[in-house]
Amino acid sequence: MSAARFAKSALEALGDVADGATVMIGGFGPAGQPTDLVEALLEQGASGLVVVSNNAGNGDDPLARLIQRGRVAKMVCSFPRQVDSWHFDAAYRSGQVELELVPQGNLAERIRAAGAGIGAFYTPTGFGTPLAEGKEHRRISGVDQVLEYPIHADVALVRADRADGVGNLVYRKTARNFGPIMVTAARRAVVQVREVVPTGALDPEAVVTPGIYVDAVVEIAGSARGATGATEEPA
Amino acid sequence: MSAARFAKSALEALGDVADGATVMIGGFGPAGQPTDLVEALLEQGASGLVVVSNNAGNGDDPLARLIQRGRVAKMVCSFPRQVDSWHFDAAYRSGQVELELVPQGNLAERIRAAGAGIGAFYTPTGFGTPLAEGKEHRRISGVDQVLEYPIHADVALVRADRADGVGNLVYRKTARNFGPIMVTAARRAVVQVREVVPTGALDPEAVVTPGIYVDAVVEIAGSARGATGATEEPA
Amino acid sequence: MTATDTSGPHTSGRRAPLTKAEIAARVAADIPAGSYVNLGIGLPTLVADHLATGRGITLHTENGMLGMGPSPEPDDVDPDLVNAGKIPVTELPGASYFHQADSFAMMRGGHIDVCVLGAFQVSTSGDLANWSTGAPDAVPAVGGAMDLAIGARRTVVMMTLLTKDSRPKLVERCTLPLTGVGCVSRIYTELAVIDVGIDGARVVELFGTTHGELEDMLGLKLGRTR
């Protein structure tokens, strides 16, 4: 990918998202949710989206509202059900949104496979369960394994802690979660960070996401420690 | 794995290695070679070894001498031929050592797969070449891909820069190379470090190898920056 | 580690059933010093309170951390630091963070020594059902359950032995959607510790019941360890 661009707003960073696009959204519960970028997606207007994200929105957070407004055709996730996932629950029960339920480790490994150029892989996870029904399987070294395929995306929306001038990223604590793999699996990776620091300010040994994976960065002042609104949501 | 043990010598850290064991040895050329641990393996005496390492020894370095002394039955590596790989070259030409030549990316991914519990994976690398002959393949998303299996080991010998009291590791520059994946793929991971630091002294965000993967650590004073002898070798 | 003389399981039969805290303590007692442990959401989180410090036991949380500490004081809550149940936690010295693929590689690659999970049903052969009640109108959710069930070196279950309407959770064959096949090796309940697996169900320890009463209650023939 060519060098990262630094945008002045989340909407500018987001750029064009086509109807029907596959959008990965980072975060595990509130930790690491790119709240401002999902708000921008709400504003931008694309619909018929396939959203790949561990959860399916909490309360009235931007992802929940994206679902509520009928903009999401399909969710690919491991844990849509939350105490406050009422918008997803309603959309799912009414048949408005399709669900592909994926074990969390398969979700992570399939996203990583997309970024790493792996065509498919065998894993024991899910064998013999309803989530592996209809999938190819074989016994390898005495263990029954299911064939799983990569999950690619058109756009990944991710939150990191800091970016430098070439787009290298570091994250913060368990907010790291899906960010580093999602940026590798999308044709375009858009990142909101708490702070942009000068190139050279990040320790090259401690960079988690090399800038090669990052296409657009927007600095959202005070977006660390859930100050983007994530803290207001029940866990 | 249970908590890392701190040994007083490379030989003590190495512990018991059985004849016929599969041993992974980190390093890419001189960078990251666990020279003292391979010296200890020379001294320890195990033979009939299967060695998994990117290269097959330089000059008279410990791995080259291990091969010279007939202790290695098979090398699994991507680039055995070096200007000064005379011991491997002689052993290979005389049929004393078997060679499984693996593209470097497949070597890395197969080691990672072993550590990650992946049963097998499809990759385009090598398709249509002699190194994929006899291997299962299929076309996925229009791309011909080869089925590759994980490489597990009994022991991994790795060099890192620093370890803390629970075995967390950080590396130094391109000496990182195979270390972080080899420690995940072996039943026992033995690491030589330049320095052991107190638990809490490594930034949790910058730990490259979590201590869970590390079974034994030995501090070799001055083992950074090739001071273990690696610098004396031609590149 | 557990009672292996034949008198053990049987003479303990007249002790009282365990409280949840006591079950958690019993689980904790079986976890070897130096282990890396993952505690599933729900009941198993109670086990943390019984893992004495100084035994070098390290907690993994599959959302990307080793070295997880207890809940923070209210003023120290950090929304970037949560466990797999999205509950705020803390960081102990020696902690490390990693992304989801690395975290599940750690689990799926067999590096976690012990995983303690809750369950709706466990079969005598060690099958686990803990992610779906099978209710037709339920919104399904699986999270890391399937990876945890089969990835750890040893997967054990902590649960009540009966459902709220008194049906056994240890069964000949699970009727609820499976999480994993043959993955559970032991269950810890208020009335008994029972090994499960290819050799069937074998009682390890009893609390406030007898072997015969337990068999009647479960409608199962149970073996004895050793």
Add this chain to the structure above:
Amino acid sequence: MTATDTSGPHTSGRRAPLTKAEIAARVAADIPAGSYVNLGIGLPTLVADHLATGRGITLHTENGMLGMGPSPEPDDVDPDLVNAGKIPVTELPGASYFHQADSFAMMRGGHIDVCVLGAFQVSTSGDLANWSTGAPDAVPAVGGAMDLAIGARRTVVMMTLLTKDSRPKLVERCTLPLTGVGCVSRIYTELAVIDVGIDGARVVELFGTTHGELEDMLGLKLGRTR
């Protein structure tokens, strides 16, 4: 980016053949600003000298680094900092380090924009042979060649057009062991820049030779770009 009007390739026919440095400069001229680039060992390393700073081009070395800089002064050699040819290099601001699996994931996942490789043979359909001379007594070695060849978004070859004993390296069909199938899109040589691929070989630019002379020399029918 390259000459596309039909007069280009043909009027340039009477320029002199390029030196190796000139070939390297020609390769560099085709690399878009902001690209991430991997330069294979041997001839392609010369390209680095022609990638003007300020164009934001970042070098990847598959042994685990982005942001590789030029050779160090002798006093600054660091044995922990080498390139894929095991030659000491330096670190530029914005550099990052990663392990082998992550480094090859970067390459194999299609994230490197341009990879420049040397070659023993390239076929008109873009097959590459660059890892084995096929000599029966040779010790084989492949390194990252096969991953690089097929992993980059665009793989180009920099080589002399003829072997030392004057046999063409651009061939109808490779006779040496393959590195990858249909992976090369363009070759840069002292006499010509030639596109290869499913449409066959098409001359982009000539240096000190004519289209007809080149066809005679290679024993191939060559097309023209556009």
